Amino acid sequence: MKTHRFHLSKKKIIIFAVLLVIVAVLFYACSRSAAAAKENLIPQVQTTSLKKTSIQDSVSVTGTVQSNNSKNVYTTLTYPVKEVYAKVGDVVKAGQTLAILDTDSLSKDVESAKYSNEYAQKSARLALEKAKADYENALSLYNNNQNADIVSAKAALTAAQQDLNTEKSNYNYAKYQYDNGEISKLALDQAKAKLTAAQNAYDKASTSLTVAQNQAQQNLKALKNAYDAAQAKMNDKSQDVTLAKQQENLRDGVITAPIDGTVTVSNAVVGAVPNGVLFTVEDTNDLIVKTQIKEYDVDQVTVGKKVVIKTDASGDKEIAGVVTKVAPAATVNTVQGTQTTTTSQDNGTVTFAAEVKITQNNPQIRIGMKARLNIILNQKADIYTVPYDAVLHDADGSAYVFEAVKDQNGYKAKKLPVQTGLENDISIEVSGSGIKDGVQIVNNPENISDGSKLKM
Numbered sequence: 406m407k408t409h410r411f412h413l414s415k416k417k418i419i420i421f422a423v424l425l426v427i428v429a430v431l432f433y434a435c436s437r438s439a440a441a442a443k444e445n446l447i448p449q450v451q452t453t454s455l456k457k458t459s460i461q462d463s464v465s466v467t468g469t470v471q472s473n474n475s476k477n478v479y480t481t482l483t484y485p486v487k488e489v490y491a492k493v494g495d496v497v498k499a500g501q502t503l504a505i506l507d508t509d510s511l512s513k514d515v516e517s518a519k520y521s522n523e524y525a526q527k528s529a530r531l532a533l534e535k536a537k538a539d540y541e542n543a544l545s546l547y548n549n550n551q552n553a554d555i556v557s558a559k560a561a562l563t564a565a566q567q568d569l570n571t572e573k574s575n576y577n578y579a580k581y582q583y584d585n586g587e588i589s590k591l592a593l594d595q596a597k598a599k600l601t602a603a604q605n606a607y608d609k610a611s612t613s614l615t616v617a618q619n620q621a622q623q624n625l626k627a628l629k630n631a632y633d634a635a636q637a638k639m640n641d642k643s644q645d646v647t648l649a650k651q652q653e654n655l656r657d658g659v660i661t662a663p664i665d666g667t668v669t670v671s672n673a674v675v676g677a678v679p680n681g682v683l684f685t686v687e688d689t690n691d692l693i694v695k696t697q698i699k700e701y702d703v704d705q706v707t708v709g710k711k712v713v714i715k716t717d718a719s720g721d722k723e724i725a726g727v728v729t730k731v732a733p734a735a736t737v738n739t740v741q742g743t744q745t746t747t748t749s750q751d752n753g754t755v756t757f758a759a760e761v762k763i764t765q766n767n768p769q770i771r772i773g774m775k776a777r778l779n780i781i782l783n784q785k786a787d788i789y790t791v792p793y794d795a796v797l798h799d800a801d802g803s804a805y806v807f808e809a810v811k812d813q814n815g816y817k818a819k820k821l822p823v824q825t826g827l828e829n830d831i832s833i834e835v836s837g838s839g840i841k842d843g844v845q846i847v848n849n850p851e852n853i854s855d856g857s858k859l860k861m
Contacts, residue, residue: 448853449860452809452845453795459786462829463713463779464706468696470716470774472687473762476663477670480679482654484508489673491684497662503684504673508658515651522644529639536635540628543621552621558614565603565610572596572603662686669772687772692763694726694776697736697756705782706731712761713779718769725765728780732758783827789840790832792848796825806835809845809859818847820855 487507491497546552579596582588660673660683670685694714698706712726735755761778763770770776795806804825807818821844826834845861847853 447815447858447860448851450809450850450853451848452861453791453848455789455791455840455844455846456842457787458790459784460788460790460827460829460832460834461779461784462782462827464698464702464782466696466698466778466780468694468761468776468778470692470694470763470770470772470776472666472669472689472772473691473693474664474666474688475669476666476686477682478503478660478663478684478686479681480506480657480660480683482506482508482657483678484511484658485678486673486675489671489675491662491668491671493668493671495668497666497668497686499662499664501662502659503662503668504660506658506660506679508655511651511655511658515648515655518644518648518651522648525644526639529635529641533632533635533639536628536632540625540632543625543628547621547625552617554617555614555621558610558617562607562610562614565607569600569603569607572600576600660684664688689772690766692770692772693729694761694763694778696759696761696778698731698759700735700755700757703731703757706759706780711781713781714761714763714770715777715779716770716774718771718774719767722767722769724763724767724770726761726763726778728759729762730758730760785827785834788826788834789836791835791846793828793831793833794849795846796823796833796835797850804835807847807850807853807855808839809847809861814858816859816861818850818853818855818857818859821846 484506486504488505489503490505491501491503497503543552547555550556576596576599579588579593583590583593662668662684664686666686666688668684669687670682672681673679673683706728708728708731710728712728714724714726715721716724734757736758761780791806796804797806798804803822805820805822808821809816810819821837821839823835823837823840826836828834847859853859
C-alpha cells in the first residue's frame, strides 16, 4: 500500500511540472508578442548621409536638331537638267557645281546677241561722230558769221541798201529839178517809181536775211537734236542689259552650292525641268535645336543660359549647348489653342519658340533628330542638399529637418533647424550649424517628432 501512494504522488508531481512549463511558454509568447507590437510602432525610415554636392534648377524640354545655316537652291530657268554632280550626303564647298542645265540654245542666243550688240554699238558710235561733226561745224559757221545763206542774204541786203540810197538821192534831185521847172512831172514820177522799186528790193533783201538767219538757227537746232539723239543712242544700254541678262542666265545654268555644307535634299533629275527646290545644302557643323518654352518658364529662360543636350543616338552622353534665341511673342498656333509641329507640349499650352546652339560637336548628332534639353536656370556647387520632402516648416515659417541620431537603444529623431537655398523638383539646398558631412537626415519625416525612435 505504501508503494502505491508513492506512485500517485510522483504522478502528480509530473503533472504539475508540465503545467508549469505550459504556463511559462504561454507567458514568454505573450511577452514576445507585446514586445513585437511595441517594436512595430517605431517608424522605419530612409536617410540621406550629408556630403558636399551640387544642385541645378533647370527646365526640361524637347526639340528638333536643325542646321543654323541652311540654304535652298532654286532656279528660275526652265531648261531641263543636263547633268547632276551631287547627291544627298555629299559634302560640298561654296561655289562647287551641283548640276548643269541644258542651255545650248541660250548659248547660241547669247552669241547672236553679242554680235548684234557689237554692230549696234559701232553704228551708234559712227552716227554720233557724224552728228557731232555736223553740229559743231554748223555752230562754228554760225558763230563766225560764215553761214553761206546768211552771208549771201547780207550781201544782197547791202546791195539793196546801196540801190535804195542811190534812188533816194536821185528822187530828191529830181524833185528839186521839178520844183525849179527843170523837168517834167513824168520825169519826177519815173524817179519816184525807181525809189519805190529800190525800197521794195531792200525790204525783200531784209526779209531774206531774217529768213536765212532763222533757217540757220533751225538747222543748228536740228543738228543739235540729232547730236543729242545720237549721244542718247550711244548711251542706251538696253541691249547691253538684255545681253547681260542672257549671260547671267547662261551662268545660272550652272547650279552651284551657296555655302559650305552637306547636301541634305536633291531633287535634280536629268532631263526634267526644275520645279521648286533643286538642292538643300546645310552646314552640319553649325547645329541648333529648335524648341518651345512654356509660358510659366519663359521669363527664366534667357539668352546665354547653358543647356545639357541628349539624344537617343548619343545615349547618356551630355552635349553642351547654349540658348541663343527666345521669341518675344508666343507661337501663334499655340495661342490659338492648336498644337505646333515643333513642340510636344500639351494642346492649347501657350509656348514661345526658342533656339539652342550646340556648342560641342558630336558626330552622332544629325539634322532632324529629336533632342532632350535640360536648360540650366541656376546651379551651385560645394553645398549640402537633402530631398525636397525632408524639409519641414514651423508655424513661423522657419525650416527644419530631422537628424537620425544613434544612441544605446537604436536611433531617435533630432530636430535640426536649417536655412534653405536653391531648390528643384528633387532636392533643396540646406545649411546651418548642425549641417556637416556624415549627418543622417530623414528623407520623408511623416509622423515623426523630435525624440521619436526610428528604425533604419
